[in-house]
Amino acid sequence: MRCDTVVIGGGHNGLVTAAYLARRGLETLVVERRPLLGGACVTEELWPGYKVSRAAYVVGLLRPAVIRELELERHGLQLLRRDPWSYTPLADGRGLLMGSDPQATHREISRFSPRDAARFPEYEALLDRTARMLEPLLDVPPPDPAHPLLADLWPLLRMARAAVGLRRDLARVFQLLVGPARSALEGWFESEPLRGTLATDAVIGAWAAPSTPGTGYVLFHHVMGETGGARGVWANVRGGMGALSEAIAQAARAAGAEIHIDSPVRRIVVDQGRAKGVELEDGRVIEARTVVSSVDPRRTFLGLVGADQLPAEVVADVEAIDFRSPSVKINLALDGLPRFKGSADGRVGPEHRGTIHVGAQTLDELEAAFAAACRGELPERPMVELTLPSVLDDGLAPDGHHVASMFVQYAPHDLDAAAWDAQRDRFADRVFAMVDEVAPGFSERVVHREVLAPPDLERIFGLTGGNIFHGAMGLDRLAFMRPFAGWARYRTPIDGLYLCGAGTHPGGGVMGACGRNAAAVILCDRKRGRG
Numbered sequence: 001m002r003c004d005t006v007v008i009g010g011g012h013n014g015l016v017t018a019a020y021l022a023r024r025g026l027e028t029l030v031v032e033r034r035p036l037l038g039g040a041c042v043t044e045e046l047w048p049g050y051k052v053s054r055a056a057y058v059v060g061l062l063r064p065a066v067i068r069e070l071e072l073e074r075h076g077l078q079l080l081r082r083d084p085w086s087y088t089p090l091a092d093g094r095g096l097l098m099g100s101d102p103q104a105t106h107r108e109i110s111r112f113s114p115r116d117a118a119r120f121p122e123y124e125a126l127l128d129r130t131a132r133m134l135e136p137l138l139d140v141p142p143p144d145p146a147h148p149l150l151a152d153l154w155p156l157l158r159m160a161r162a163a164v165g166l167r168r169d170l171a172r173v174f175q176l177l178v179g180p181a182r183s184a185l186e187g188w189f190e191s192e193p194l195r196g197t198l199a200t201d202a203v204i205g206a207w208a209a210p211s212t213p214g215t216g217y218v219l220f221h222h223v224m225g226e227t228g229g230a231r232g233v234w235a236n237v238r239g240g241m242g243a244l245s246e247a248i249a250q251a252a253r254a255a256g257a258e259i260h261i262d263s264p265v266r267r268i269v270v271d272q273g274r275a276k277g278v279e280l281e282d283g284r285v286i287e288a289r290t291v292v293s294s295v296d297p298r299r300t301f302l303g304l305v306g307a308d309q310l311p312a313e314v315v316a317d318v319e320a321i322d323f324r325s326p327s328v329k330i331n332l333a334l335d336g337l338p339r340f341k342g343s344a345d346g347r348v349g350p351e352h353r354g355t356i357h358v359g360a361q362t363l364d365e366l367e368a369a370f371a372a373a374c375r376g377e378l379p380e381r382p383m384v385e386l387t388l389p390s391v392l393d394d395g396l397a398p399d400g401h402h403v404a405s406m407f408v409q410y411a412p413h414d415l416d417a418a419a420w421d422a423q424r425d426r427f428a429d430r431v432f433a434m435v436d437e438v439a440p441g442f443s444e445r446v447v448h449r450e451v452l453a454p455p456d457l458e459r460i461f462g463l464t465g466g467n468i469f470h471g472a473m474g475l476d477r478l479a480f481m482r483p484f485a486g487w488a489r490y491r492t493p494i495d496g497l498y499l500c501g502a503g504t505h506p507g508g509g510v511m512g513a514c515g516r517n518a519a520a521v522i523l524c525d526r527k528r529g530r531g
């Protein structure tokens with residue numbers, strides 16, 4: 001079998017790359033190992049009638065250019081705005097509800113600290129200005145200081161102009177981006193429910209506590225998008241996250257791309273330093289002029305290419321990428337909604353719409369949970385982000401029933417599958433008991449559960465170490481350092497082989513930026529007769 005370009009992996013980034021290449025007339029084939037598309041951005045009917053966003057559960061970072069250029073709305077994408085977007089229920093019946101209505105949010109925060117309520121709009125405005133400064137860098141390949149190009153200058157100049165515009169705020173932006181989230185948040189706010197709620201964005205998916213340097217950037221990364229209609233506001237997708245991947249796949253197919261599921265790649269065929277195609281697990285070989293991998297860099301280089309085909313320093317660079325993950329995903333079917341202590345009745349209320357923060361709700365509790373994971377223990381009070389997507393989309397569960405997503409951390413990164421089998425249900429029960437503290441009777445509503453620990457995320461989704469970002473998002477692994485220095489512009493040491501997944505700039509999350517930037521580089525190389 002022959003094609004012009006073969007894309008390994010039908011996650012959202014692989015599909016985005018395929019769509020852009022096919023639109024430019026390249027005969028493109030996507031090969032995905034699973035029986036469904038989307039990678040970590042999927043909907044699966046785990047139990048009859050219950051459709052679950054099995055891994056990623058909200059969208060906020062998806063680049064507006066991808067939505068517009070691939071006409072994703074025409075191909076079926078429907079975003080459901082969540083407002084209010086956050087609720088932190090406390091055991092004493094109080095709660096912190098935050099949403100797009102500035103007056104309501106001011107009132108809510110005032111109940112904990114009038115000073116914080118007054119400062120919150122200023123904090124949000126600063127994040128917004130910072131995002132405007134950095135956003136131009138997301139949609140282009142990162143500059144390579146070792147090989148500067150004239151084309152790199154434009155986004156850098158735009159960023160420099162925006163930075164100058166920040167004037168006296170520049171120091172505060174710098175502190176936020178390079179420092180620990182903890183010191184930034186303590187500098188801004190005094191009340192714990194607010195600090196703890198905001199800190200979750202700084203540590204989600206990261207092997208880090210709020211006091212770890214660099215978590216300020218992770219916090220910022222998670223407020224960068226506007227897919228939900230406003231800065232940092234995340235949306236649900238009608239039909240679950242898989243409907244987003246399906247819309248991208250539709251755009252790719254409409255442009256002429258072919259997509260094969262159930263087609264795991266065994267190896268990338270390399271001859272004299274050049275990629276020639278891929279060999280599937282069933283022995284079939286697909287010859288191609290260009291091979292693009294959306295699989296994480298460790299699996300691509302050490303698994304599919306093989307260390308023997310690579311210079312020793314590249315092998316060392318790949319081995320140095322940090323794939324430790326603290327994340328556990330719990331998917332649930334419920335026979336009714338949780339009823340929070342502070343809410344009037346059991347019907348859908350504003351508290352059910354957004355992300356509900358349970359468990360570790362203060363900076364100190366988050367630190368303690370991380371410390372436990374570092375000792376190799378499951379924490380007594382893990383951090384939990386609970387969402388109830390069927391509140392906004394009644395097609396996801398049978399009448400009167402609901403599906404729930406719980407993103408939980410911190411778990412030790414090195415427990416193996418057998419260790420998890422011995423304790424996964426006990427851990428889930430501990431998590432449910434924490435929800436019971438704020439919503440009595442929650443545990444009794446659980447009719448089905450799926451607990452996905454890091455080894456499960458690795459086995460099911462092909463994520464090394466269960467790392468949700470295809471490798472840590474520390475400051476040392478961003479821009480021209482992602483996945484490693486010298487190879488951040490989607491090309492690789494193997495001619496004709498490119499990367500397009502979350503392990504590349506600008507990193508993890510359902511953004512589509514990696515896939516779009518990679519396609520731009522491939523098309524540019526073609527124009528120059530390379531690739």
Ligand SMILES: Cc1cc2nc3c(=O)[nH]c(=O)nc-3n(C[C@H](O)[C@H](O)[C@H](O)COP(=O)(O)OP(=O)(O)OC[C@H]3O[C@@H](n4cnc5c(N)ncnc54)[C@H](O)[C@@H]3O)c2cc1C
Nearest residue numbers: 009011012013033039040055056057058265462502509510
């Ligand atoms: C539990 C969890 C929760 C998350 N929550 C969110 C969230 O709410 N919002 C958000 O924005 N992000 C979230 N993320 C992160 C986000 O989902 C990922 O960073 C992003 O989806 C990665 O996309 P990708 O296309 O680069 O890679 P992937 O989605 O990992 O796609 C890679 C694809 O390659 C396939 N593949 C692997 N090996 C082979 C092979 N040998 N042959 C063929 N195919 C292969 C895989 O099956 C997969 O389909 C979450 C991730 C996880 C795991």
